[in-house]
Amino acid sequence: MANADDDAQGGAAGTHQSPSPLHQRHLDLGAKLASFGGWIMPLEYAGGGVLKEHAAVRGRVGVFDVSHLGKVTVRGPGTAAYLNTCLSNDLDRIGPGRAQYTLCVDDASGGAVDDLIAYLRSPDEVFLIPNAANTTEVCRRLTSAAPDGIDVLDEHHDHAVLAVQGPSGDELLRAVGLPTGHDYMSFVQAEHAGAPVTVCRTGYTGERGYELVTPSAAATSLWDALMTAGSDFGVLACGLGARDTLRTEMGYPLHGQDISMEISPVEARLVWAVGWSKDSFWGKEVLTAQRTAKAGPLLRGLVASGRGIARPGMSVGLPGSRASVGHVTSGTFSPTRRQGIALALLDRSVHDGDEVSVGMRGRHEAFVVTKPPFVQTGVRT
Amino acid sequence: MNPEDLKYTPEHEWLRIEGDAAVIGITDYAQEQLGDIVYVGLPAVGDTIDPGASIGELESTKSVSDLFAPVPGVVVERNESLEQNPEVVNSDPYGEGWLIKVTLSDPNAVDALLDGAAYRALISE
Numbered sequence: 001m002a003n004a005d006d007d008a009q010g011g012a013a014g015t016h017q018s019p020s021p022l023h024q025r026h027l028d029l030g031a032k033l034a035s036f037g038g039w040i041m042p043l044e045y046a047g048g049g050v051l052k053e054h055a056a057v058r059g060r061v062g063v064f065d066v067s068h069l070g071k072v073t074v075r076g077p078g079t080a081a082y083l084n085t086c087l088s089n090d091l092d093r094i095g096p097g098r099a100q101y102t103l104c105v106d107d108a109s110g111g112a113v114d115d116l117i118a119y120l121r122s123p124d125e126v127f128l129i130p131n132a133a134n135t136t137e138v139c140r141r142l143t144s145a146a147p148d149g150i151d152v153l154d155e156h157h158d159h160a161v162l163a164v165q166g167p168s169g170d171e172l173l174r175a176v177g178l179p180t181g182h183d184y185m186s187f188v189q190a191e192h193a194g195a196p197v198t199v200c201r202t203g204y205t206g207e208r209g210y211e212l213v214t215p216s217a218a219a220t221s222l223w224d225a226l227m228t229a230g231s232d233f234g235v236l237a238c239g240l241g242a243r244d245t246l247r248t249e250m251g252y253p254l255h256g257q258d259i260s261m262e263i264s265p266v267e268a269r270l271v272w273a274v275g276w277s278k279d280s281f282w283g284k285e286v287l288t289a290q291r292t293a294k295a296g297p298l299l300r301g302l303v304a305s306g307r308g309i310a311r312p313g314m315s316v317g318l319p320g321s322r323a324s325v326g327h328v329t330s331g332t333f334s335p336t337r338r339q340g341i342a343l344a345l346l347d348r349s350v351h352d353g354d355e356v357s358v359g360m361r362g363r364h365e366a367f368v369v370t371k372p373p374f375v376q377t378g379v380r381t
Numbered sequence: 382m383n384p385e386d387l388k389y390t391p392e393h394e395w396l397r398i399e400g401d402a403a404v405i406g407i408t409d410y411a412q413e414q415l416g417d418i419v420y421v422g423l424p425a426v427g428d429t430i431d432p433g434a435s436i437g438e439l440e441s442t443k444s445v446s447d448l449f450a451p452v453p454g455v456v457v458e459r460n461e462s463l464e465q466n467p468e469v470v471n472s473d474p475y476g477e478g479w480l481i482k483v484t485l486s487d488p489n490a491v492d493a494l495l496d497g498a499a500y501r502a503l504i505s506e
Contacts (some may be wrong), residue, residue, distance in 0.1 A: 044416060050442040052416045241416065241443055307420055309440050333419040333442050
């Protein structure tokens with residue numbers, strides 16, 4: 001028996017790896033650790049495992065440490081207006097206290113430097129959560145374009161981020177004295193044990209839930225409170241392995257796999273996160289041309305007809321043909337459906353409902369092109 | 382952790398020798414490394430297996446691994462219950478989670494396998 005492929009989520013090997021503020025808690029819980037974007041993070045926990053942790057989030061509640069995510073404050077007069085000329089989505093669509101999924105696009109190529117969440121605190125202050133591995137590059141681009149008076153502050157190590165996800169998440173937050181019930185993609189400022197906590201109705205699992213941003217020094221006390229109170233709700237500490245199966249069931253793209261410098265937001269079908277009517281934003285020209293040309297490949301979902309589990313990089317073809325019509329960008333076993341699910345970048349000739357064939361390890365497995373999400377959840381309710 | 386009465390391979394498989402036959406599975410270390418196993422692909426009864434060849438696969442939530450033939454032989458039984466309950470390989474790798482049974486075409490091939498102490502030394506490296 002030997003591993004045929006490595007962990008998909010590689011970090012920068014050989015460079016310094018940052019521990020999370022909750023590193024000791026992960027060790028205490030017997031976590032299997034892995035490198036994510038330069039951070040040492042829990043993949044899964046002893047006594048848990050991807051399937052149990054996944055089920056906890058779908059059925060009860062799970063708590064994730066996602067402190068590897070970037071945290072960037074952009075501050076100064078006209079910050080929101082400035083960011084609106086850079087990032088793809090339109091901050092004018094939301095008001096203060098609201099968050100928005102957006103993209104940092106490379107102006108020349110239309111490739112995605114990163115996808116991120118922008119939290120509009122005020123017209124003069126926006127908090128960004130980019131992906132761990134892309135934070136430095138996003139900060140570099142935003143800093144170099146910023147007018148005088150607007151500061152881009154990389155606060156990557158200053159804050160911890162805990163995600164409380166699942167149908168019992170509201171009860172768990174109330175049990176530790178945090179506010180709940182605000183709208184999807186909105187956030188409120190609160191306190192726990194004397195430390196500030198931003199409670200955001202956001203997440204990457206498809207379940208109703210919250211992401212909590214708190215100073216790194218306060219992370220352990222918040223984690224302990226959640227885990228202690230959570231025992232009444234069947235809480236499990238959940239690792240990034242379950243986070244990946246959960247997000248794949250929703251068809252949420254992962255930067256570096258489903259969206260990247262090579263896979264544009266148009267190809268990844270993220271046109272809803274682009275403010276097309278804005279005068280300008282990075283990549284507007286290239287993305288508009290792609291959108292008009294309707295020629296490039298598109299990201300679509302796949303569901304296995306049999307027992308096959310597609311993995312990133314596998315070639316997709318049509319039944320009975322050797323010609324490739326694309327490749328798998330994310331693929332895993334869906335714990336909820338108990339079958340293989342995947343995202344794949346496919347030629348425009350392929351449509352939802354078509355049968356395709358994924359080449360894996362010397363054989364071909366049938367999949368049906370299926371529009372995500374692959375499971376129905378209550379993320380917005 | 383690994384039973385002393387079994388033989389082992391560097392590919393983290395175990396063999397229980399029963400006369401001219403061997404029951405084959407993967408070790409506790411292997412299942413721990415793989416994580417939650419969601420699919421087990423096994424050779425068919427009657428298949429001839431040759432050492433070093435891939436004869437099946439174990440798929441976990443995060444990756445897929447080959448099952449290599451540890452000895453030459455012919456498959457006489459396969460653990461059909463794994464089709465429905467692959468997670469048993471995680472929960473009971475040396476018992477209910479066995480994979481296949483083969484008749485040995487060369488009983489001397491067993492001599493090349495690791496004993497419990499040698500395997501323990503291998504995984505603690």
